[in-house]
Amino acid sequence: MSLSKKFVMKTILIVDDKLSTLRLLTDYLTETGFRTVTASNGREALYVARHEKPDLVLLDIMMPEMDGLEFMRHFRKERQTPVIMLTARVEETDKVVGLELGADDYVTKPFGMAELVARIRAVLRRATEPPPAADILRVGDVTLDKGTHLVRVGERKIELTPSEFDLLTVLMSAPGQVFTRAHLLERLKGDWFENVERTVDVHIRNLRAKLEPDPSHPRYVLTVFGVGYRFTDETA
Numbered sequence: 001m002s003l004s005k006k007f008v009m010k011t012i013l014i015v016d017d018k019l020s021t022l023r024l025l026t027d028y029l030t031e032t033g034f035r036t037v038t039a040s041n042g043r044e045a046l047y048v049a050r051h052e053k054p055d056l057v058l059l060d061i062m063m064p065e066m067d068g069l070e071f072m073r074h075f076r077k078e079r080q081t082p083v084i085m086l087t088a089r090v091e092e093t094d095k096v097v098g099l100e101l102g103a104d105d106y107v108t109k110p111f112g113m114a115e116l117v118a119r120i121r122a123v124l125r126r127a128t129e130p131p132p133a134a135d136i137l138r139v140g141d142v143t144l145d146k147g148t149h150l151v152r153v154g155e156r157k158i159e160l161t162p163s164e165f166d167l168l169t170v171l172m173s174a175p176g177q178v179f180t181r182a183h184l185l186e187r188l189k190g191d192w193f194e195n196v197e198r199t200v201d202v203h204i205r206n207l208r209a210k211l212e213p214d215p216s217h218p219r220y221v222l223t224v225f226g227v228g229y230r231f232t233d234e235t236a
Contacts, residue, residue: 010124011035013054015045015071016086017063025058028113034120042066046074054081056124058116061087061098072101080161082123086111099202104163127162137172140233142211142220144172153211164207167200171221171231180228204229 012034014025019040026036037052039045043066049057057075061068068085075083085098085106095106104123107116127149137144143152149165151158160168170179170187181200208215222230 009033009035010055011037011052012120013037013039013045013049013052013057015039015042015057015063015068016060017041018060021060029117029120032117042068042071042074045071049075049079049081055127056120057081057083058120059083059085059103061085069097069101072098072103076102076161080159082127082162084116084119084123096198096202099199100206102161102206104161123162126166137169139172139175139231140220142172144168151211153213158210160207160210163203164210167203167207168211168221168231171229175231175233178224178227178230184228200229 012029014022014029014036015038016022016025017040022038022040026038029036037048037054039048041063045057045059046066048054059068059071068087072083075081080102082105083103085095085103086109087095087098087106088109098106104126105119107119135145135147137146141154144165145151146169149160151160151165151168166187167184170184184200204221205215208218208221211220212218220231222232224230
């Protein structure tokens with residue numbers, strides 16, 4: 001199998017309470033060019049993540065001791081590492097809760113291994129691809145540095161997940177322009193996106209919680225009702 005060098009030796013933390021699933025994912029991802037580490041519940045996963053510092057986490061939701069959602073509550077306080085949820089639940093509300101806690105993507109079981117690898121690569125690409133020219137975007141007192149993946153509001157440093165950073169990059173690239181939810185969703189999901197536009201709303205809400213002085217009255221990321229979102233200079 002021909003491998004893209006940019007993904008070789010990226011470390012994937014696989015978290016699932018089923019040994020058969022851990023073995024299946026470990027074997028396939030190893031053959032595909034990834035290094036893997038595993039955990040069987042959220043508590044163990046926190047320990048492994050702190051010591052192994054993975055590039056991405058594949059996270060099952062239903063687990064004993066500490067489930068995937070509780071893991072996310074703790075993990076996002078420590079790291080902004082990309083997380084893809086693996087869930088047998090099909091209800092949209094379950095997916096939304098995971099996204100609200102900071103997950104970057106989700107895959108519903110049963111899933112195809114080729115699709116899963118494509119999603120892993122898409123999320124890693126957003127997190128690690130070399131930035132193009134014009135690395136720094138400035139709108140008002142908000143500065144986004146593509147090279148360092150750093151965002152500041154004035155002197156305040158903002159820690160964003162790859163999905164939140166990607167959304168903000170799109171919005172700040174054209175201040176005042178209205179981006180539809182479908183456009184933003186496609187940027188997040190690439191060729192694999194599902195038409196769940198509420199996904200964008202959740203990521204925008206998470207972004208506002210970190211960026212805005214008062215998220216209930218945003219002055220940077222504004223809603224254009226019935227259309228989508230735009231970024232504006234607060235002094236405009």
